[in-house]
Amino acid sequence: FPGLADVSVSQDIPVEGEITVPVGSNSPDDDYSTLDEPVKDTIMRDLKAVGKKFVHVMYPRKSSTLLRDWDLWGPLVLCVSLALMLQGGSADSKDDGGPQFAEVFVIIWFGAVVITLNSKLLGGTISFFQSLCVLGYCVMPLTVAMLVCRLVLLAGAGTVSFIIRLIVVGAMFAWSTLASTAFLADSQPPNRKALVVYPIFLFYFVISWMILTFTPQ
Amino acid sequence: ITCLVMYLFAEFDDAANLLAANPDATTISIDEPVEIPKNQHSRLQEPGREEDDELLGTDDSDKTELLAGQKKSAPFWTFEYYQTFFDVDTYQVLDRIKGSVFPVPGKNFVRLYVRSNPDLYGPFWICATLVFTIAVSGNLSNFFIHLGKPTYHYVPEFRKVSIAATTIYAYAWLVPLALWGFLMWRNSKVMNIVSYSFLEIVCVYGYSLFIYIPTAILWIIPQKVVRWVLVVFSLCLSGSVLVMTFWPAVRDDNRRIAVATVAAILLLHALLAVGCLAYFFDAPELDFPAPVIPAHNGTTVVTKSH
Numbered sequence: 464f465p466g467l468a469d470v471s472v473s474q475d476i477p478v479e480g481e482i483t484v485p486v487g488s489n490s491p492d493d494d495y496s497t498l499d500e501p502v503k504d505t506i507m508r509d510l511k512a513v514g515k516k517f518v519h520v521m522y523p524r525k526s527s528t529l530l531r532d533w534d535l536w537g538p539l540v541l542c543v544s545l546a547l548m549l550q551g552g553s554a555d556s557k558d559d560g561g562p563q564f565a566e567v568f569v570i571i572w573f574g575a576v577v578i579t580l581n582s583k584l585l586g587g588t589i590s591f592f593q594s595l596c597v598l599g600y601c602v603m604p605l606t607v608a609m610l611v612c613r614l615v616l617l618a619g620a621g622t623v624s625f626i627i628r629l630i631v632v633g634a635m636f637a638w639s640t641l642a643s644t645a646f647l648a649d650s651q652p653p654n655r656k657a658l659v660v661y662p663i664f665l666f667y668f669v670i671s672w673m674i675l676t677f678t679p680q
Numbered sequence: 681i682t683c684l685v686m687y688l689f690a691e692f693d694d695a696a697n698l699l700a701a702n703p704d705a706t707t708i709s710i711d712e713p714v715e716i717p718k719n720q721h722s723r724l725q726e727p728g729r730e731e732d733d734e735l736l737g738t739d740d741s742d743k744t745e746l747l748a749g750q751k752k753s754a755p756f757w758t759f760e761y762y763q764t765f766f767d768v769d770t771y772q773v774l775d776r777i778k779g780s781v782f783p784v785p786g787k788n789f790v791r792l793y794v795r796s797n798p799d800l801y802g803p804f805w806i807c808a809t810l811v812f813t814i815a816v817s818g819n820l821s822n823f824f825i826h827l828g829k830p831t832y833h834y835v836p837e838f839r840k841v842s843i844a845a846t847t848i849y850a851y852a853w854l855v856p857l858a859l860w861g862f863l864m865w866r867n868s869k870v871m872n873i874v875s876y877s878f879l880e881i882v883c884v885y886g887y888s889l890f891i892y893i894p895t896a897i898l899w900i901i902p903q904k905v906v907r908w909v910l911v912v913f914s915l916c917l918s919g920s921v922l923v924m925t926f927w928p929a930v931r932d933d934n935r936r937i938a939v940a941t942v943a944a945i946l947l948l949h950a951l952l953a954v955g956c957l958a959y960f961f962d963a964p965e966l967d968f969p970a971p972v973i974p975a976h977n978g979t980t981v982v983t984k985s986h
Contacts, residue, residue: 561836566838581766581805583759584801585766585801586763586766654769654770654771655769655770656770657770658768658770658773658801661805662805665805665812668812673838676836678834678835
């Protein structure tokens with residue numbers, strides 16, 4: 464612009480005013496300004512979301528929080544802790560030991576993916592990651608059972624401890640299956656519910672079996 | 681074309697005139713399945729539903745056979761294509777399982793139950809259940825057999841799960857593939873009346889493996905006789921389902937090839953059962969005390985007691 468070539472600003476003109484657009488919505492997750500918040504706030508928000516979902520699994524009610532705001536942090540933490548606790552089983556070097564870390568990981572994630580695909584192929588209306596989220600979070604009772612089993616095994620490995628472990632694992636298995644069924648069964652077509660629930664039952668049964676047969680060396 | 685349209689309008693006018701003149705005339709509407717005479721209306725409210733079930737059954741079969749040609753029209757890279765293989769309801773899966781366990785003599789499993797709606801749900805999940813059942817039962821059985829011994833330390837034997845999975849899934853998918861290829865090849869030489877698609881063969885094989893699930897659970901009983909009786913019994917049941925399915929497909933062929941095919945099917949099925957029994961389940965040891973061996977010469981008797 465040739466006409467402006469000789470315009471010079473000799474003093475600083477302060478620029479002030481509001482740039483933010485007044486947002487009329489009162490949704491709790493307006494995240495347009497989370498870039499400037501302290502890291503602690505970011506982490507605490509995610510942790511609170513994960514913690515709220517754990518509470519939802521412990522008391523399975525028909526709430527849509529678990530389904531709507533899915534995340535995979537909780538399943539990852541649960542899966543890693545379960546796989547770590549299943550280590551130290553008998554005979555690491557021989558072939559006949561318990562499942563290795565990678566095997567537990569693969570079983571949980573691959574099993575969850577297969578169950579999700581199965582429910583979607585049968586005509587379910589739930590999305591892929593929502594289903595993975597629910598199945599992963601419902602492993603939590605079994606992780607608690609694993610913790611209890613390890614503590615019981617510290618005390619001894621006789622028949623009494625086996626019966627305690629059997630009861631605990633059985634109860635947690637039933638809790639996991641019922642919790643995940645409560646969340647997932649509504650999104651299935653009504654005459655195929657049993658076809659969708661059975662693989663979930665098998666999945667948690669296999670995980671319970673791995674927990675029950677854990678024997679420390 | 682206008683002549684045709686005028687003719688059709690004339691027909692409708694005639695019909696309307698007839699109805700107006702005679703309102704009590706019974707008219708046949710095309711969407712009723714069967715004309716039910718008036719004296720059977722009272723029977724419809726009765727709880728006896730066999731006739732209705734039969735009618736509905738044939739209607740369903742007619743509809744499915746009509747629609748079968750239109751079903752799998754989605755291209756194979758879309759999700760809807762694979763959804764057509766899971767188009768079964770709970771009662772259909774249960775019916776197919778029942779049909780594989782109680783073979784009706786003379787009836788074909790494919791014609792009776794699958795009826796051009798082969799599903800992959802049954803084969804996949806029956807194989808998965810069988811894998812874990814065999815692994816868990818084998819583990820339990822070994823635990824009970826070796827329970828009293830002081831040198832025995834329990835191991836979960838998790839490696840065997842992957843071996844079981846490979847074996848059973850290979851059997852349930854590769855053997856149907858080979859059989860389908862063989863039947864296609866024979867079809868090109870000899871015109872067979874009955875031919876099956878690959879998915880129908882996979883379906884039959886998958887559902888025929890169901891009988892091994894309760895068999896594997898019963899194999900925990902550590903008696904050799906019981907185990908072998910179970911093997912023979914389950915082999916008879918599922919083998920007969922397979923034979924009755926595949927005999928019509930090969931019987932028009934050369935007699936020797938037909939018999940050889942059916943014998944090969946049965947042999948592979950038996951091999952699977954016996955192999956699983958031998959590998960996953962330890963032999964139950966008979967626990968009577970070792971017989972006392974009399975010494976041959978007095979000089980070489982060495983006291984071995986501690």
